[in-house]
Amino acid sequence: xTADWPDDSVPPCPYEGRVPxxxxxxxxxxxxxxxxxxxxPLPAMADPPRDVPVLVRSSNxxxxxxxxxxxxxxxxxxxxxxxxxxxxxxxxxxxxxxETATAPGVVTASRETNCMENDVRVYGxxxxxxxxxxxxxxxxxxxxxxxxxxxxxxxxEVAPGAPSVARIRGMRRRPFGVEGWGGLLMVxxxxxxxxxxxxxxxxxxxxxxxxxxxxxxxxxxxxxxKARRPTNTCINDRTVYEFTFEFVADDRRTHEAxxxxxxxxxxxxxxxxxxxxxxxxxxxxxxLDDIPGAVRVGEFGQLETERPAKAVxxxxxxALVLGAHSVAAWVVLG
Numbered sequence: 001x002t003a004d005w006p007d008d009s010v011p012p013c014p015y016e017g018r019v020p021x022x023x024x025x026x027x028x029x030x031x032x033x034x035x036x037x038x039x040x041p042l043p044a045m046a047d048p049p050r051d052v053p054v055l056v057r058s059s060n061x062x063x064x065x066x067x068x069x070x071x072x073x074x075x076x077x078x079x080x081x082x083x084x085x086x087x088x089x090x091x092x093x094x095x096x097x098x099e100t101a102t103a104p105g106v107v108t109a110s111r112e113t114n115c116m117e118n119d120v121r122v123y124g125x126x127x128x129x130x131x132x133x134x135x136x137x138x139x140x141x142x143x144x145x146x147x148x149x150x151x152x153x154x155x156x157e158v159a160p161g162a163p164s165v166a167r168i169r170g171m172r173r174r175p176f177g178v179e180g181w182g183g184l185l186m187v188x189x190x191x192x193x194x195x196x197x198x199x200x201x202x203x204x205x206x207x208x209x210x211x212x213x214x215x216x217x218x219x220x221x222x223x224x225x226k227a228r229r230p231t232n233t234c235i236n237d238r239t240v241y242e243f244t245f246e247f248v249a250d251d252r253r254t255h256e257a258x259x260x261x262x263x264x265x266x267x268x269x270x271x272x273x274x275x276x277x278x279x280x281x282x283x284x285x286x287x288l289d290d291i292p293g294a295v296r297v298g299e300f301g302q303l304e305t306e307r308p309a310k311a312v313x314x315x316x317x318x319a320l321v322l323g324a325h326s327v328a329a330w331v332v333l334g
Contacts, residue, residue, distance in 0.1 A: 038271065039222050039224070039271055039272050040222065040269070040271040040272060042220055042221070042222060042274070043220070043274070043297040043301075044297070044301045045220045045297050045301050045303075046300075046301040046302060046303075048216060048217040048218065048219070049216050049217055050215060050216050050217075050302075050303060051302070051303070052212060052215045052216050052303055053303060053304065053305065055293075055305050055308065055311050055312070056212075056215065056293045056295050056303060056304075056305050056311070057212050057293070058293075058311070058314070058315070059292060059293035059294070059305065059310075059311035059314045060207075060208035060209075060211045060212050060215075060291060060292050060293040061204075061205055061208035061209070061212070062208075062314040062315060062318055063208075063292040063293055063294075063310070063311065063314035064204055064207065064208070064292030065204075065235060065262075066200050066201070066203050066204030066207065067201065067204035067205065067208065067292065067314075067318075068204075068314065068317055069200060070197050070198075070200035070201035070203075070204055071201070071317045071318045071321050072317060072321075073193075073196065073197040073200065074194075074197040074198075074201065074321055075317070075320065075321035075324060075325075077190070077193040077194055077197060078321070078324065078325055078328070079328075080190060080193075081190060081194065082325075082328040082329075082332055084176060084186070084190060085190070086174075086332045086333075087115065087174050087175045087176050088174055088175075088176045088177075088178050088186075088187070089142075089172040089173050089174035089176065089177050089178060090174075090178055090187065091165075091173070092167070092172055092173055092174075092177070092178070093178060095159040095162065095165050095173075096157060096159060096167070098160070099160065100157045100158060100159060100160060101131075101132050101157070101158040101160065102155055102156065102157055102158065102169070103129045103130055103131055103132065103155075103156045103158055103166075104129065104130070104153065104154075104155065104156070105127045105128060105129030105153070105154045105155070105156035105166075105168065106127060106128050106129075106151060106152070106153055106154070107125050107126070107127050107148045107149065107150055107151065107152045107153075107154055107168075108126045108127060108128050108138070108150060108151075109125070109126045109150055110123055110124065110125045110126075110147050110148055110149070110150065111123065111124050111125075112124075112147075113142070113175055115142075115175040115176065117144045117176065117177075118144075120144050120145040121144070121145065122142055122143070122144050122175045122176075123142065123143055123144075123145075123146060123147040123148075124140060124141075124142050124175070125140065125141050125142070125143070125147075125148055125168060125171065126138060126139075126140050127139055127140070127141065127154060127156065127168055129156040129158075129166060131158055131163035131164075131166070132158060132163060133163050135163065137163070137164060137166070139156070139164075139166045139167065139168075139173070140173070141167045141168040141171035141172065141173060142171055142172050142173070142174060142175045143168075143170070143171045143172075144177075146171075148168075154168045154169065155168070155169040156168060156169065157169050204292070207292065208292055208293075210284075210286055211286050211291040211292065211293065214276040214277070214278070214284075214285070214286045215276065215291070215295060215303055217278070218276030218277055218278060218279075218285070218286070219249070219250065219276065219277055219278075219279050220274060220275075220276055221247050221248070221249070221274075221275060221276075221277065222247065222272045222273070222274060222275075223245030223246060223247040223257055223272055223273050223274075223275045223285075223287065224245060224246055224247070224272045225243065225244075225245055225267075225268075225270075225272070225273075226244045226245060226246045226256065227243075227244040228241050228242065228243050228244070228264075229241065229242050230242075231260060233260075234262075235262040236262065238262040238263075239262065240260050240261065240262045241260065241261065241262070241264050242258060242259070242260045243258065243259050243260070243261070243264075243267045243287075244256055244257075244258050245257045245258075245259075245272075245273055245275065245287065247275060247277070247282075247285075249277060249279070249282035250279055250282075251282065253282070255277070255282040255283055255285070256283070257275050257277065257283075257285035257286070257287060259286075259287045259290040261290060266289045266290070267287065267289055267290065269289075273287050273288070273289055274287070274288040274289070275287045275288060276288065292314075293305060293311060294306040294307045294310065294311070
């Protein structure tokens with residue numbers, strides 16, 4: 001069996017000046033035939049359904065590059081979300097997007113806030129006005145680089161159908177405005193950043209759920225390398241490669257299992273790689289060395305965590321991110 005290495009492809013990321021792969025890998029452009037030694041014997045794994053330790057299941061759902069990077073990403077973007085979103089006058093886009101009623105008002109106090117836009121201080125103003133319904137109310141408006149004096153008369157804009165929603169004309173109801181392209185761009189960027197984190201976390205969790213399912217009910221066999229190709233993705237300046245392995249299932253037919261990783265040596269055993277497949281749908285399979293939880297088969301066929309300390313560390317980042325978000329929510333919303 002030979003593996004097809006793209007002769008005309010150049011990995012999109014530098015990798016220490018060599019082609020990723022086992023020591024016997026050839027340079028790009030040269031025919032490649034991976035060393036196919038005698039297949040390694042299958043470990044004596046317990047029959048399904050198996051007991052999957054909690055630490056293994058949890059590390060599959062929380063560990064691995066996609067999960068850990070997604071939690072880090074959500075933690076960093078969450079800082080901007082908690083700072084910007086509660087202080088952004090997003091509601092002003094629809095409250096004051098059309099015709100508004102006006103009423104006379106008076107500034108009762110002004111203050112300097114901790115917010116700045118383009119290195120210019122934002123000021124807050126408390127005002128008093130009598131709305132179209134004849135009821136006297138108070139409100140607060142913000143302006144960048146503009147501070148009014150107490151008792152200064154102002155014109156107040158009142159949202160249609162909501163007399164309590166008002167602002168001083170030319171100002172906004174929150175420290176940060178979202179009017180114009182700049183504000184919309186900021187909101188759009190925060191939304192995109194959040195979606196990227198959620199998508200990555202979804203990919204990682206789905207991979208973990210698949211691993212947990214196969215560890216419990218999958219059938220064990222050996223896959224032999226069929227092909228490997230570089231993708232357009234880089235992780236830590238290393239190209240992510242897609243590996244394709246062939247295996248024969250219980251139905252005596254040949255099936256394929258695929259995995260993507262930048263740590264190519266994990267899937268480069270010339271004797272083959274162990275995998276678990278669904279007996280009902282053999283195309284649904286996972287490679288043991290590609291499981292985020294780093295599982296191994298124990299002496300008596302039981303499943304064990306190969307690196308318990310690393311599995312425990314996989315809890316750390318999600319716990320920190322969730323804790324930070326909880327504190328931020330308590331401070332902002334409490």
